[in-house]
Structure formats: structure tokens, C-alpha cells
Amino acid sequence: MTRKLIAGNWKMNGSLAANVALVQPLLAGVGSTPGCDVAVCAPAPYLAQVQSLLAGAQAIALGAQDVSQHESGAFTGDVSAAMLKDFGVRYAIAGHSERRLHQGETDMQVAAKAKRALAAGITPIVCVGETLREREEGMTEFIVKRQLSAVIHLNGHCISEIVVAYEPVWAIGTGQTATPEQAQAVHAVLRAQLKAATGHAQRVRILYGGSMNAANAAQLLAQPDIDGGLIGGASLKAPDFLQIIAAAA
Numbered sequence: 001m002t003r004k005l006i007a008g009n010w011k012m013n014g015s016l017a018a019n020v021a022l023v024q025p026l027l028a029g030v031g032s033t034p035g036c037d038v039a040v041c042a043p044a045p046y047l048a049q050v051q052s053l054l055a056g057a058q059a060i061a062l063g064a065q066d067v068s069q070h071e072s073g074a075f076t077g078d079v080s081a082a083m084l085k086d087f088g089v090r091y092a093i094a095g096h097s098e099r100r101l102h103q104g105e106t107d108m109q110v111a112a113k114a115k116r117a118l119a120a121g122i123t124p125i126v127c128v129g130e131t132l133r134e135r136e137e138g139m140t141e142f143i144v145k146r147q148l149s150a151v152i153h154l155n156g157h158c159i160s161e162i163v164v165a166y167e168p169v170w171a172i173g174t175g176q177t178a179t180p181e182q183a184q185a186v187h188a189v190l191r192a193q194l195k196a197a198t199g200h201a202q203r204v205r206i207l208y209g210g211s212m213n214a215a216n217a218a219q220l221l222a223q224p225d226i227d228g229g230l231i232g233g234a235s236l237k238a239p240d241f242l243q244i245i246a247a248a249a
């Protein structure tokens, strides 16, 4: 079994003071050898600060919430994979549903972002997931397979190096979690798709995200194809995030 990964996505939250108040108890709580991999994905301006807060600690890795699909140049506002690498970033979220929705990111752009991250030695956390309407129309499988397929196509032999996050849009920030059975069903679809693309599909971690919290984490993480979590709201509260980490150990 692969080691689980619990990643916090802080989204557009935090401040210099709040980040200290969050990271310090996290470091104290996870200790030097947590039973799973742990990451925090901070807003870009705070990467340097969080890098230095984590400095020396191997227990928590640094993540970014996005990465440019371009290498460098005239792309105002974009942050390149090489820049992220400069600040010790190990993971970069690519194609979060909030960016697909608000920034209009397409499957092809998400695939290109994953490729840039991989080329810089950063593990992309590729997000896929259906909206409520798509689920109600029976489109869930079609949507997540289409989203993952673009990434598989563009990233070919590197595909076993990515992390996938299944985040049903209707479960994000709503308090309405997918049931363990609903989540497992989609994770199994994604695993089968990865198996068709690589002999190493078993080592690709498929995270669940969407209102995962201290109370429901253990049940979700007990599913055979759920290899960790991508946590929004609950990652902003150290005690809650630590409980999720403990559930994954």
C-alpha cells in the first residue's frame, strides 16, 4: 500500500500572523515522523514565509495552489514552476475546480500545467470532479475521465509521478461530503484509467477532497482506492488538520 498523503489547500486565506499561528502547532503536532506524507499549499506570496517556517522539518512539505503552463516570459501575474522550485515547493495543485470555474482553465491548460510542474521536479496534484448537475445527469464518470485523460495524454510516461485529487464540486466547502462508497466508486474508475496508461498505477495516489474533516476522514481513508485527502476548510484549523493526519497514519 502506498503511503497516504494529506495536503491542506489554504485557498485565498492566511496572513503573515495567521500562517505562523497555524504552522507552529502543526509542526509540533505531527512530530518528526508522521505516519503519512503531509503538505500545506499556501498562497503564492506566502511561499517564502512558509518555507522558512517549515525549514529543517521534513515532516511537512510545501505546496503551491497553481503553476503557470508557460516556462517564462510575458505572462503577467503567472508564477512559473522554476520559481516555485526556488522556494522549495514539492507539490503544486493543477486544475482546482475553483480555477476551472473562475479562471476558465481548460483540460488542456491543466495538462500543460502538470507537465511544467513535472519538468521542474514538482509533483502536480491534478484535480478532477463533476458538478452537481453533471452528477444528476449521470455524467460523473465521463467528466472525470475526460479531465484525467488530457493529463495522461500530455504527460505520457511521467503519469505515474502525478497525484490525482477527486473533488466533486458539489462537496467543496458545502459540508456535504461524498459518501465513502460514492468516492470509492469514482476513485476506482480513475485507478482503472491510470492502469490502462501505466504499469505503475498502484503507486499513483488518488486523494479525495470535498468537506473532508476530522469526523469523516477515517471512513473515507479506509476505502481501498482513497490514498489521502486534499483538505480545504479543515486545513485552516490545526487541531482538525492534525486529526485528519492521524486518521491517515
Ligand code: 13P
Residues within 6 Å of the ligand: 009, 096, 167, 171, 172, 173, 174, 175, 209, 210, 211, 212, 230, 231, 232, 233, 234
Ligand atoms: P473543503 O475541504 O473546504 O470542502 O475544500 C476542499 C477543496 O477544495 C480542497 O482543494
